[in-house]
Amino acid sequence: MRIGPVAATKRKFLNILKPFVGTVYDINQAVFR
Known part of the structure; x- marks a missing residue:
C-alpha cells in the first residue's frame, strides 16, 4: 500500500x-500528583 506524501510527513x-x-x-x- 502506497503512502501519500502528506501521510508520510504527518507520520x-x-x-x-x-x-x-x-x-x-x-x-x-x-506536578498534579
Whole structure:
C-alpha cells in the first residue's frame, strides 16, 4: 500500500513529537500528583 506524501510527513512529524508529548505528560503527572 502506497503512502501519500502528506501521510508520510504527518507520520514523521508524530514520531518527532512523540517523545516531547511523553515528557510533557510526565511533567504534568509529577506536578498534579
